[in-house]
Amino acid sequence: MIEIARGMLCEELTYFYIDEITKHGFVIDPGARGEQLAAYAKEKGYVIEKILLTHGHGDHIYGADALRKATGASIVMHKEGKNYVNNPDWNLSVMLCGEKIEFEADEYLEHGDEIVLNANADFKLRMIYVPGHTTDGVAYYSEEEHLIFVGDIIFAGSVGRSDLPGGNSVKLLNGIREEIFTLPGETVILAGHGPQTTVEQEKNTNPVFNLFDE
Numbered sequence: 420m421i422e423i424a425r426g427m428l429c430e431e432l433t434y435f436y437i438d439e440i441t442k443h444g445f446v447i448d449p450g451a452r453g454e455q456l457a458a459y460a461k462e463k464g465y466v467i468e469k470i471l472l473t474h475g476h477g478d479h480i481y482g483a484d485a486l487r488k489a490t491g492a493s494i495v496m497h498k499e500g501k502n503y504v505n506n507p508d509w510n511l512s513v514m515l516c517g518e519k520i521e522f523e524a525d526e527y528l529e530h531g532d533e534i535v536l537n538a539n540a541d542f543k544l545r546m547i548y549v550p551g552h553t554t555d556g557v558a559y560y561s562e563e564e565h566l567i568f569v570g571d572i573i574f575a576g577s578v579g580r581s582d583l584p585g586g587n588s589v590k591l592l593n594g595i596r597e598e599i600f601t602l603p604g605e606t607v608i609l610a611g612h613g614p615q616t617t618v619e620q621e622k623n624t625n626p627v628f629n630l631f632d633e
């Protein structure tokens with residue numbers, strides 16, 4: 420079960436990824452309004468076990484600490500994310516959020532690590548590391564449900580920018596080719612901004628990769 424909350428900083432999207440059987444689940448990228456996201460979860464009877472961050476930019480992490488405090492959930496991100504959540508110069512929080520963000524995640528993971536729901540071991544996501552928009556960029560993939568939460572790695576019809584601290588366009592495009600485009604075509608891509616798409620759709624039509632085809 421996936422529900423989408425729209426933030427207010429940069430029209431960023433927060434995803435509730437909830438197990439229908441146990442009503443336990445994960446929140447991906449609580450960009451803004453941590454208290455409201457917690458209140459929504461409470462109203463719906465959801466137990467948020469973990470807050471998963473796709474990367475450490477302010478518009479994806481702004482509500483994380485408040486949501487953690489309100490729910491008791493732990494914050495998970497890639498190990499390179501330490502350089503962002505602790506560092507306003509890299510998380511761009513003053514520019515994006517109007518104030519400094521500094522906190523610590525609870526778990527810093529690596530490529531290939533699985534994030535498993537305590538209440539249901541069949542409900543899980545795998546961390547896939549794709550740096551280039553940031554040095555800590557990851558996607559969270561469900562092979563069983565054919566979906567992937569990608570943050571700002573790739574969008575419908577474009578890719579994340581690579582001109583911010585830690586950005587690298589070669590790494591980003593290679594990472595998308597090697598880690599995203601090799602997934603089954605029907606895999607639904609859920610990005611941090613904009614409409615959902617699929618692996619097949621982006622492989623065939625994303626202009627960043629198809630510009631020189633004709």
Ligand SMILES: [Zn+2]
Pocket residue numbers: 474476552571
């Ligand atoms: Zn970003």
